[in-house]
Amino acid sequence: MVSYILRRVLSTLPVMGIVALFVFSLLYIAPGDPAAVIAGDQASPADVERIRQSLGLDRPFLVQFGTWLWHILHGDLGTSIFTNLPVASMIAQRIEPTFSLMAITLVLTILVAVPLGVVAAWKAGSWVDRTIMAFAVFAFSLPVFVVGYVLAYVFALHFDWLPVQGYTPLAAGLWPWLQNLILPALALGSVYIALIARITRASMLEVLQQDYVRTARAKGLGQRNILFVHALKNAAVPIVTVIGIGIALLIGGAVVTESVFAIPGLGRLTIDAILRRDYPVIQGIVLLFSFLYVLVNLMVDVTYTLVDPRIRY
């Protein structure tokens, strides 16, 4: 098991390398000249050239890439063109709200979507199933910002149960922290919940046809045990896979959600950086999210071996 995890970690290195190359190339692929942008509207061509040299933008591509990679490996993500602050510390300031939002959304999604999918499969064809699936289609077709504004209107403005927007750090206490995250997590999670509920249902439907489910019933086991232990563990591989893939949805959705709920996280930082063509910041954030995605999928691979003993690498 340990050697498997080690091998998987090693195999992510080339992936991360390719991601790094791609992220670095953004600078060249994207339209617009960063030196010109920084120099501003009134700059002379000489000013632009001076800035270009000071940033090293005139050196050969591979040299620039090598230097950049070397710094990153030493924890230096560069300096923001705009604020002149180190990118690493800019990200560090914004990371807590975003990761809190994603973690709460993930937990909420699994707690809601998996039981819904299991019940829908168990009661397949009944009104319970149809209601759950209708809800899933509905949630799936609404964009995050619509759900977000509706939730904020109903639960924050109308009922006044939860704050409309903002973020309270975890250091200020669990409940204040959670209070600010419930609505954003619901908004961000609605598509994700719908997706996972559907996958859970489909996977469970297949498993419930299997002979070993009949055996479990013939042993006199209770319905809950049959569904959530005997069947769900067998249905888990596709569900875990989609949970992993869905992290990408969360990353994209977090940017929008943070705007809707005015959460000072990485999403806002990303948007600001893109608007200002602050390339070092954009690169740093994309690199971080890619790393997160690779890490989550590594965890998914390891989870397979935990739920299904037949999977060994």
Added chain:
Amino acid sequence: MALLEVENLQTHFRTPEGINRAVDGVSFHVNEGETLAIVGESGCGKSVTSMSLMRLIAEPPGKIAGSIRFQGKDLLQLSEREMRAIRGNDISMIFQEPMTSLNPVLTVGRQIGETLRMHQGLDKQAAEARAIEMLTLVGIPEPVRRVREYPHQLSGGMRQRVMIAMALACNPKLLIADEPTTALDVTIQAQILQLMLDLKRRVGAAIVLITHDLGVVAEIAERVMVMYAGRKVEEAPVAELFRSPRHPYTQGLLGAVPKLGSSLTGAARRLAEIPGQVPSLKGRIEGCVFAGRCTLATDLCRQVAPGLEEKGPRHIAACHYARKEAAAA
């Protein structure tokens, strides 16, 4: 009083094309410690009968009617909760497919142990200890290691042994074995049958053995019930049935078994077969269910369904001409 008394069992399924009468008015009984074989070809209702005894038929689309009295209690009147307390405890079941009937993601020990924890209230350690004991009993080597293993680490024969260990863990009064050896190699079949007989003696359980393999029937059954198209057509003690089968269907079944020493090469040496197919069970069948395939069938057979009649000592069959046929044979 018999251990199990089944009276006019009817298991019907609602389908888009009409009602499928998979089991249509079957009655039989099983005494304590007895082995009853239910034989018949595919689609005759054997498996549905066994699933009905455990109330494992999904309702709807299925519907079970009649009465199934087990130790005097009518199982069809019990709540689902009361029924669960009987399944796996007083009545347990072994299925045909050992490869797919065990849960692939749970250890063998857990699967044997959970019935014990559920029905007998054993704790985790006690259940595992008993699981090891059961694995030893069914002849699995290195039970202490095997108990922590998963089904895919075992061979087909081993898995069927695990199924038997699981079924017998709570010392049931009745064991229903649905084609327990069909999916196994011939050499393993004999071992598994022997094991079932040994354990049955030890535990004192009665067995209902569902099979289409007459060799298996001859080896372990005491009484045989022959089913055809959802009905019982003949029932007799095993020796009596093999010596003088009365129903033309039973005669056909026995005739279709190859005999050791007879050659099957050459045109004249063709194995006897029953022409035709089992009739569709959708819609009622007028007259005798076997009339369509029976060489002796007359207009009487096609119009009036024969009742089960006494044709010999403890021997009943449903055929208008059975006595005549037996006398002629």
